[in-house]
Amino acid sequence: MTTSHSPSGIHPRLWWRLLLLVPIVATLWVPWYNHLEPTFIGIPFLYWYLLLWVPLSSVCSAVVYFKTRDLA
Amino acid sequence: MQWSTLIVFLVLFVFVTVLGFIAAHWRKGDLNQLHEWGLGGRRFGTLVTWFLMGGDLYTAYTFIAVPALVFGAGAIGFFAVPYTIVAYPIVFAVLPRLWYVAHKHNYVTGADFVRGRYDSPLLALLVALTGILATMPYIALQLVGMEVVISALGFPMSGWAADLPLLTAFVVLAAFTYTSGLRAPALIAIVKDTLVYITVIAAVVIIPMQLGGFGKIFAAVPPAKVLLAVPTGQSLGMYSAFATLALGSALALFVYPHVLTGVLAARNPRTLTRNMAFLPAYSLVLGLLALLGFMALAAGVDKVPQYAPFFKQYANNFAVPALLMHSFPGWFVGVGFAAIVIGALVPAAIMSIAASNLWTRSIYRAYINPKCTEAQEASQAKLASLVVKFGALVFVLVMPATYAIQFQLLGGIWIIQILPALVFGLYTRWFDRYALALGWLAGMSVGTAIAAHLKFASSIYPLHAFGYAIPGYAALYSLILNIVIAVILTVVLRLLGVTGGQDQTLPGDYHAVRSA
Known part of the structure; x- marks a missing residue:
């Protein structure tokens, strides 16, 4: 496997790390989720949306891990 | 029971x-x-x-x-x-x-x-x-x-x-x-x-x-x-x-x-x-x-x-x-x-x-x-x-405990002040050590003052800016002040010719040995 470095010294695959920003933005921008509807088994949107981001953030971390693990 | x-x-x-x-x-x-x-x-x-x-x-x-x-x-x-x-x-x-x-x-x-x-x-x-x-x-x-x-x-x-x-x-x-x-x-x-x-x-x-x-x-x-x-x-x-x-x-x-x-x-x-x-x-x-x-x-x-x-x-x-x-x-x-x-x-x-x-x-x-x-x-x-x-x-x-979470939020106001020295330090030696120390002092003082002002019963400070009240966690506000001061003083100290001391670490120490 080649580990060519871009001129900036950052390995191209390290850009995958930007994926880590997605859960941060999605859970900190309150206007996106401060709603009652739609509810899920009676739970208002605010709550299940944030809880849903727990596994989704795991997925983001896992993808970044597999894409960059040989670069650590 | x-x-x-x-x-x-x-x-x-x-x-x-x-x-x-x-x-x-x-x-x-x-x-x-x-x-x-x-x-x-x-x-x-x-x-x-x-x-x-x-x-x-x-x-x-x-x-x-x-x-x-x-x-x-x-x-x-x-x-x-x-x-x-x-x-x-x-x-x-x-x-x-x-x-x-x-x-x-x-x-x-x-x-x-x-x-x-x-x-x-x-x-x-x-x-x-x-x-x-x-x-x-x-x-x-x-x-x-x-x-x-x-x-x-x-x-x-x-x-x-x-x-x-x-x-x-x-x-x-x-x-x-x-x-x-x-x-x-x-x-x-x-x-x-x-x-x-x-x-x-x-x-x-x-x-x-x-x-x-x-x-x-x-x-x-x-x-x-x-x-x-x-x-x-x-x-x-x-x-x-x-x-x-x-x-x-x-x-x-x-x-x-x-x-x-x-x-x-x-x-x-x-x-x-x-x-x-x-x-x-x-x-x-x-x-x-x-x-x-x-x-x-x-x-x-x-x-x-x-x-x-x-x-x-x-x-x-x-x-x-x-x-x-x-x-x-x-x-x-x-x-x-x-x-x-x-x-x-x-x-x-x-x-x-x-x-x-x-x-x-x-x-x-x-x-x-x-x-x-x-x-x-x-x-x-x-x-x-x-x-x-x-x-x-x-x-x-000594602290009121209506909400036990205040203990943790107070700890957060203090500990966050070491973030510039520690975390920025993992990436760059740009900051001056004295500037970081004074930034820390500003963040600690202001953060603690806010907590005391709120009588240790809350950690949300209503910052007034641009005609708005922006209630926010005192830790974040005091961290921003800390960083601003560290940046300004680093620039000033550089201009005055203050040097940075000897860095014990090398750029290669921060990641695994990579094959070229």
Whole structure:
């Protein structure tokens, strides 16, 4: 496997790390989720949306891990 | 009190106590060396690291403080969920660098790193002192959690006998930390998590069934508590408070000494990054536990006469214990209470170990006894772990505890001030060490002043800017001030020709050796 470095010294695959920003933005921008509807088994949107981001953030971390693990 | 509750609780408590002392023999090492006592020999693999970091992060904060805030104040308390979601990606991206450089140079604490990076014993001292100070209220939160549960077991709440159970738990904690070091909480964390998962799964399945489903639970909550108040013309209201609490707590979390201890005790950085994908399992538990606050409201536990004296004494912090007693048979309440108390003991142990690593390396060896032997170093750390816990007791006694979460939020205001020196330092030597020290001073002073101004009863400061009120977490505001000052003074000091000292580390120390 080649580990060519871009001129900036950052390995191209390290850009995958930007994926880590997605859960941060999605859970900190309150206007996106401060709603009652739609509810899920009676739970208002605010709550299940944030809880849903727990596994989704795991997925983001896992993808970044597999894409960059040989670069650590 | 029910005897079945007390018996189950005591059996579990005695079990983990024994485990705590046995832990000294687990993966045996020479406990007279600091990295063996305080970092478990840096040999923890993925699974133990997961338990250890989970034990670190999910504490009485999760079981008592967050549900109490949801119970008392509603949706704002749910900031803890984005907080933990946001924290992991940040840890993922940043802390492996710390692991590499610490491993290369045998750094045991963040202060060790700062000292080597900036050639500045002063900055290291500030980082160490901040770590020790900020850890105390966080341990205090654990003690409050234990106190609430122990009183619910039926021990007297006033007079000298009232302090006896907590004192016992405290002595047990201090004793096994002293003898076994980090191995004890790492081993107990496994039992703790088992109990926690059993309790949480039972609670979120059975209690909503008893209450007629989530729809009914949320219908019973006053509407103003279900959602965050929408911004008005003059104020961003709860929106900015919610987001800044989450972000500020996340940024504070990963510079806490006990989190760095968990990081440095890992066998290798891949152990850490792998964990970042698994650790959110705890966030799910945290979110579900937060919902218990609403369930307690819906169940109306604060209106049950027999719980009235407890709510009077412990305010909202009694919500979860009351809900458990209200909903479960006696023996299972014992399991749940044991989960909470053990869940407070584990982090309290890790936190005090982390703080004593700081004391030993960055204060004792740096300033008091530079020629100390390894054995002296380890024995200093053991003694310091006792002192830190007594410091925590002081916080319990002097701070108001309507919301136990204030302890943790106060710790956050302090600890976040070392972020520029520590985290920016992992990437760049641009900052001047004196500028960082003065930035720290500004952040600490202003952050503490805000907390005092709010009488230590709140951490949300209504900043006025551009004609708006922007209520936000004081930790974040004071951190911004800290950074601004550090940047400006770095530029000024460079212009004055102040030089930066000798950097002990090399760029290659911050990552794995790469094939070219």
